[in-house]
Amino acid sequence: MIEWIKLTSDEINGLDRNLPVIIPIGLVEAHGPHLPVSVDVDSSRYFAREVATRTGAILAPEIIYGFADEMREYPGTLGVSVETCIAIITDICKMLCAQRFKKVIFITGHGANKVPCELAFYKVWEDFPDFKGVCWNWWSDCNISGIHHADKGETEVAMAVGTPAFMERVKDFKVQKPWYKIRSRYELDPESGGINGKPSEADIENGRKLRDQAVEALVEKVTAAIKD
DSSP states (O other): OEEGGGSOHHHHHTSOTTSOEEEEEOOBOOBTTTBOTTHHHHHHHHHHHHHHHHHOOEEOOOBOSOBOOTTTTSTTOBOBOHHHHHHHHHHHHHHHHHTTOOEEEEEESSGGGHHHHHHHHHHHHHHOTTOEEEEEESSGGGTOOOOOTTSHHHHHHHHHTTOOOOGGGOOOBOOOOOSSOOSOHHHHOTTSTTOOBOGGGOOHHHHHHHHHHHHHHHHHHHHHHHHO
16 A cells, blocks of 8 residues: 555655546544544545555545534644644645645545635646645445434444444434534533444444445545545
């Protein structure tokens, strides 16, 4: 695997500029009483490393502190504002482009990271119109539906990628969202830790199947990006 952080400057300068640079991006975020706050970081790291290993793409260092959106008020959540996240992504992409790495793929474990990523791309295009950027999450962008925050699906995939789960503490909770975009999940229910579903039904074997399905889909996408 080509891992940016382990290479020398000369080695990086010798890399094939047609190879995409994969950047895992997560968020330190509350996931109920049964999962650690590392879930989004763990999943983005796992999928990015697996895909880079299997495709030959370049793996860049991860961004741990992503966009803290409607979950930001729960204890344990650590992230940045949308403005800061846009600025970080813009600067990183511009620095890659300045070194002639024009293909950048963000793999996210936190769905809201797509917002600052895609807004940042417009800022990158101002200076590098040939930049090719994308942000994929491991579920909906990989044809996996029905994944909600800290629910059955996310819990079982978290376990499948190596995140510890404390199932003796698990609680089920269904969020009743209003018709409009909410500002704060905490305001709807301060006790749930953001759970939206039935994590008590999590099955690690199904988690492994979903994990492998996501890897295969991401490998196919990155392979196509290399050929483009």
